[in-house]
Amino acid sequence: MLGAVEAATSGRAQADIGETAPGDFEWQSLTDELPSQSRFTTAAWLRAWADAFLPHQQWAPPRHYLTVRDRRARLKAIVPFAIQRRFGISISALGGFYWPFRTPVIPDSCTADELLAMARALTDSGSAVAIRLGPVPETHIGMTGFNIALEAVGWHVSAKTLGQTYEVDLPDNWEQFEQHLGKNLRTKTKYYERKLQREGALEIVCRKSSLGTSWPDTLRDLVAIEERSWQHKQGGKPRFAGAANQAFWTQVLADPQLQGMACAWIMYFNRAPVSFCFCLDSGNTRHIIANHYAEQVRSYSTGSVLYRHVFRDAVESPAIESVNIGAGDSGYKARWGAKPSFKLIDWFAFRPGAGGRLLELVNQLR
Numbered sequence: 001m002l003g004a005v006e007a008a009t010s011g012r013a014q015a016d017i018g019e020t021a022p023g024d025f026e027w028q029s030l031t032d033e034l035p036s037q038s039r040f041t042t043a044a045w046l047r048a049w050a051d052a053f054l055p056h057q058q059w060a061p062p063r064h065y066l067t068v069r070d071r072r073a074r075l076k077a078i079v080p081f082a083i084q085r086r087f088g089i090s091i092s093a094l095g096g097f098y099w100p101f102r103t104p105v106i107p108d109s110c111t112a113d114e115l116l117a118m119a120r121a122l123t124d125s126g127s128a129v130a131i132r133l134g135p136v137p138e139t140h141i142g143m144t145g146f147n148i149a150l151e152a153v154g155w156h157v158s159a160k161t162l163g164q165t166y167e168v169d170l171p172d173n174w175e176q177f178e179q180h181l182g183k184n185l186r187t188k189t190k191y192y193e194r195k196l197q198r199e200g201a202l203e204i205v206c207r208k209s210s211l212g213t214s215w216p217d218t219l220r221d222l223v224a225i226e227e228r229s230w231q232h233k234q235g236g237k238p239r240f241a242g243a244a245n246q247a248f249w250t251q252v253l254a255d256p257q258l259q260g261m262a263c264a265w266i267m268y269f270n271r272a273p274v275s276f277c278f279c280l281d282s283g284n285t286r287h288i289i290a291n292h293y294a295e296q297v298r299s300y301s302t303g304s305v306l307y308r309h310v311f312r313d314a315v316e317s318p319a320i321e322s323v324n325i326g327a328g329d330s331g332y333k334a335r336w337g338a339k340p341s342f343k344l345i346d347w348f349a350f351r352p353g354a355g356g357r358l359l360e361l362v363n364q365l366r
Contacts, residue, residue, distance in 0.1 A: 008120035012071035013113050015121035019064050021047075026075045033107035036283025037137070037324065041096065041103050044255040046080050049097045052248035058085040063095065066122060068114045076114050077142065078105040079133075086132060087362050093132040097248065099239065100280065100287040100326060101135045101344055106142025112149065115142075119149035129355045130363075134346030135162045147347060154352030156360050159345050163327030166334070167285075167341035170322060174315050180337050189308045192301045200270045204309055207264040215253035219246065221266055221273035228274075228294035239278070239290040263313075265306045267297075275302035277310050284321040286314050307336060 008015050021027070027043040034041065054061045059082055066079040084093035096102035106115075122128065136143050147157045171177050178186055196202040207213040219240065226232055226241040240249060253259045261282060267275040275293035279286050288310070293302045314320040325333045327344060348363055350356035 008117055008124050013068055013076070013111070013117040015066065015068040015114075015117040017064055017066050017121055017125050019062050021063070021065055021080070022067060022075055022078055027078065027105070030075060030078060030105045030107055033109060034103070034105065035108075035139070037285040037287070038103045038140075038282065040100075040258065040261055040280050040282045040287075041105055042255075042257060044258055045252065046096055048248050048251035048255070048258075049095060050082065051251060052244050053097075054082055056244050059083070059093075060085070060090070064092070066118055068110070068118045068121075070114065077107070077110045077118065079118070079146070080105070081131070084132060087130070087359055089129070089359075091130045091132060092128040094134065094136070098135065099289050100324065101137060102133075103136055103140060104133065104143060104146065106140075106146060108141045110142055110145065112145060115145045115149040116152060118146065119153045119155070122150070123153050123155070123351070129351050130359045131349045132346065133349070134160075135344040136347060137165075137342040138345050139342045143347065147349070150349050156350045156352075156356060158348050158350075158360065158363065160348075162344040162346050164330070164343050165327050165341045166325050166330060166338035168311070168323045168325065168336055168338045170311075170315050170320065174312055177311060177315050177337075182335070185304070185335055188301060189304045193305050193308075196267075196269060196297075196300055196302075196305075201268075203268040203271075204306065205266050205268065206309070206313065207262075207266060209256075209259045209262070215259060215262070216250070218264055218266070219249055219253065222264065222276050222278060225266075225273050225276050225294055226292050228296070229292045230295055230298070231292065233295075239292075265309050265313075267293075267302055267306060269297060275306060277303070277306040279310065281317075281320060284319060286310075286320050286323045288323065288325050311336065 024043045031039055031042050050063050053059055064081050067075060068077050070076055080095040081092040082095040083090050094102050094104060151157055207218045222240040226238045238245060253262060261280045263281060264276055264278045266273055274297045277291040278289045280289055291303050314323050325338050350360040
């Protein structure tokens with residue numbers, strides 16, 4: 001969709017669009033400047049997503065990268081795009097794995113001048129009638145600035161709220177956390193764990209690279225649980241089962257930095273994997289990515305049992321300050337002390353002119 005490199009300047013900043021990704025070292029320097037919750041967005045994360053999911057379903061190559069550099073040629077921001085089928089046509093969409101969210105690599109330090117150069121480069125390229133930037137946290141300052149820059153050069157920007165995320169701010173110690181849980185939930189989780197121990201051989205294992213975890217074996221167990229879950233039978237969206245998901249996580253969990261962020265709690269009952277909770281520790285935030293259970297243990301509230309282990313580990317960790325449980329089912333999340341955090345937003349920007357206005361109308365009607 002984008003051929004030769006396009007460039008635009010604003011003041012002393014220069015922006016480009018091309019199919020060659022910035023180097024890993026430069027990319028990492030920007031990732032380190034992102035808010036703590038977004039620092040999983042490394043070059044390896046985006047590369048794993050592209051290798052696994054392009055082409056896949058509505059996504060297609062080529063990948064392209066909107067970047068900007070300051071007057072000293074230092075990289076200041078990256079927006080990775082791929083082609084996505086929307087509104088019946090191909091548009092440029094922010095690339096990346098959907099969970100816990102996507103995010104452009106735009107640190108808060110990126111200036112208005114640099115963001116304006118990016119918006120002009122996108123306009124001058126003439127190739128994208130519309131772009132999609134989501135799901136992105138509403139609190140993403142760089143995204144807000146980029147939207148302002150797009151509107152300044154004539155793009156029409158609209159937003160759709162995809163969901164409200166919920167987050168638990170952790171207390172100083174486990175005793176304080178248990179007190180906030182309430183007696184009913186404390187009793188329930190302990191009761192079901194004892195019940196499982198009485199009725200069979202129960203083992204709950206924490207998987208982390210620091211504990212010598214074999215990630216290929218762990219991934220195999222996660223897939224086995226999902227394939228025996230209610231979601232699999234009802235045609236839901238698995239996180240680990242399926243060729244594309246397995247290819248993505250295999251590549252992610254082979255990267256030293258990303259595997260250091262991953263952690264999983266797996267429940268084995270009579271030696272068979274029956275339930276799991278998988279998380280990513282990004283800076284001081286633990287993201288709960290997915291939790292599932294095999295149908296054979298559906299009456300044991302295994303998700304609550306594992307949550308207790310996940311939260312205790314987080315409380316006792318010197319690095320983790322909060323746990324983001326994601327969007328949906330606010331009642332269940334509130335029982336664990338979760339409160340509304342940021343909303344996830346799907347941003348769409350439509351090019352100046354008749355073509356962009358027509359697509360914007362189609363988007364509004366949909």
